[in-house]
Amino acid sequence: MPGRYPAPLVVGTQVTITRGQLIQFPSQPLGPGVLVPYEVNAIRMCAYPSVSGNADSDLRGFLKWQFYMGKHPLTDSYVPMWNLSPNRQQITNLGGYYEWRFARPLLLPPGGRIDAKIQLQANTPNAGGTPTITAAVAYAGRLRHDLSRMPQTIEIPFCSCWDTTVTGAAPGSDPLSLRNPLQADITVNRFVGNIQNDTTGTDATNAVFGQTLQIFDPRGVAIHQGGTIQFHALFPTDTASFPYTGVLPMNTHFMVRLDTPPSATSRPMISYLGSRYVQNP
């Protein structure tokens, strides 16, 4: 008989993917399999190339994830793996493991589920001796036997990213990036920024991280009011992020202006992490 206390829960599964593919994770292992409410505190992502010799995995900017809970998306289309969380220690470098820890638990109704899709960029370098990547996803949380009913509203995390994948892209983000595509205001709590050398998959050079940028909020106010700021000053190397408190209303967006256009050796990716409240689905 189920206990009346919350019980630990981790659900997850893994798939293999090759360059240029888009794959959906099977849904069935991504739910607890019992009709009780449950909460998810973190999404854990892990990816590594098939066994081979000494090449670096570097999947962080090439492997992109999309999460959605029924009709409620958690991401705005696909977001590079390393833009879903700040860096933490060494584990979040060089491919491997990333964890999107939610500011507050996401409560799912009985039978609810977070589905996941991934795509691997076609020009991913060093993807192992064979171009096969194993990617795993897991949701860590608790079974909530103790809840007799769901609350009226639940808080759902959200992430949107400006991914300058296309070499030679414009130096400024467009209204379709870093936007709020939802029917609710988003409370933003963090920005994450990374730069990758697309030809090697490694970090960009120090000189590239020294490029300057500016981020504007939906009202057009510069976030760094002292003018442009170097990339690694805004997104320091240890966390690649900075905390931000603000609201992104419906149909608005942040705007980024880089002083140096993206290139094959300098591909910035900037995302925001936040959440919104929706009626209990």
Next chain:
Amino acid sequence: MPIVPPASARILPGYAGHAVSIAAQATLNPGDSIDLPIDALRNNYGQPILLDSLRWTADAQQQVESAVPPTAPVGLIGRAVEVSLALNNKVLTGGEVPLYVLGRPAGLDVESMILAVADDTNTQMLLGSYCSGVWGFDHPLQLDPGTSLSVHLTNHGLLNLPILVSFAVTGRIGAGLPSSKWLPYVAAFSPPAFDPTVPTATAPVVVTSTERDLVNRTGYPLHVFRFLGRIGRLGIVGTNATINAENVFPSIEEVIGGIPFTNFFPNAVDASLTLTMRDSEGNDNIPFAIPFRQAFEPEMKAWECPHIMGPDAYFIAQLSLAPPTVFDQSIQPSISLLGFYEGA
């Protein structure tokens, strides 16, 4: 009689008390299973102590003659020594548990134990390793005057060396301290090391815990804060190998013979070790097999999941190792649950 230092307003103002630490140590030969003297971790201060952590070190340094000493520190996994703890008649551990499942590691990226370092001019070995950790208590543990922590230690002989084990409990002492009825508790499942000498992808090696492993033996409701999952890697490393990388170590034959090392990508080992778990309440806590580090995230090797376990409740964990090819090392997993109960 120990001298109690004068009060200092700089030590946690508003919480009273003076900083205090009590330490003890013992040397264990392989196979030893001993009790520390009962007065080793006793409160002889005449005033109650609120303990906030237990710190440990295990040191097995020893060198066998060689012309090429190791140039990098080598690790000793905390599985090499197991400990059981009790306060009066209250258990703090569910039987013996590995040292390194007592607390979350901080800043630990890779855990490994080097059994030997190959000298590439001959086959002499260098041995020696060291590890340490802190079990930070989420609630203070009260050690009344005259009472002591009972400690039992076992050296399982993973290294054929004596191991010097040291303990220190730290906290605050003073007559004006608030009282605490909380007791920490750890239970663990630590099966024998996997030894994948042949690929087991088609016939995985499977081990399953029992009702006596991850169990609440306190007799009280247990407030579990987290699980810890540790993977010790027992390997052999050559002088040219980078040990601070999450690679499988080369075999000694590869090192001596100059054969290119077999390397695996980060996470390859973790992903080959999968886990399911269920509890005595009928919950499938991990219903589908997931990679080990998807349950116990690699930053703190922890799975934070506050919940309450009833007396005698337990978890059953099943580990399955299915590496795609031969690993030149043994894999030593350990899983623990850490919590507190109000039983003093």
